[in-house]
Amino acid sequence: MELLNLIHACRTASARSITAVIPNYPYARQDKKDKSRAPISARLVANMLQSAGAIQGFFNVPVDNLFAEPCVLDWVRGNLDPDNCVIVSPDAGGAKRVLAKAASTLEEHGARDVYAIVTHGVLSGPAIETINNSCLSGLVVTNMGDKIARCPKIKVIDVSRILAEIGIHARAEMLQMSLFYTPRHISDSHTENV
The missing domain is CATH 3.40.50.2020 (Rossmann fold)
Known part of the structure; x- marks a missing residue:
């Protein structure tokens, strides 16, 4: 619930993107029904994350499965x-x-x-x-x-090294993506005939 609140706060504060790094995905082992009418709780968590505004999470959005x-x-x-x-x-x-x-x-x-x-x-x-x-x-x-x-x-x-590298790569990727979405100055977009 805290993660959902944090994602929602970032989204309402106009964050351009939100990447959720979830070291231990809740209900990950409940990704299919083991008996009739059983919930697929992993899917429910994914839906809640996506609804809160995380652009990367589980199922319908890009995801990286990390290994220790x-x-x-x-x-x-x-x-x-x-x-x-x-x-x-x-x-x-x-x-x-x-x-x-x-x-x-x-x-x-x-x-x-x-x-x-x-x-x-x-x-x-x-x-x-x-x-x-x-x-x-x-x-x-x-x-x-x-x-x-x-x-x-x-x-x-200690696996903080892996999580830190993920943060660094995610930040670098966002910086690279911003090159494609940053408005160019008008003077850069045309040349003068001399």
Whole structure:
């Protein structure tokens, strides 16, 4: 809601363009119906953003899907021994304590340290307790979430560099676009016959 208010304020203040950078898109996993009459909440959020005045958002307008992969790889290279490391992906999400179960299974099969790396550390319900009680050596998350839970096992990867680069490129693109839309002076648009 705060983002919608901010976009609306920019639009009513006559901003020429508004680009919404949304590190964690709300309801992104609800992009299709999973049962009859279920809402497609990701579409609803997109419609609200577009109605508020964001020119770039989701679905009917240009969108860039960003990845934290460069920052995650930097963390892996700086913190794990590549000669003694195996990467396992149990699933695309962290539902039903899958990470804790996967860590336990890996430990049973000889893993000394198990780190779980997730982009968005959305830790709800008993997640912190589950992490603390698990054999995970650490849960590595990006700082894209608005609330990163405090837990000794949580390591945070700073992705502000990616977001800053996006801002720089968006600004440069807007400056380039303004060259095509800036009115030219009359003296520049004609030549005199001498």
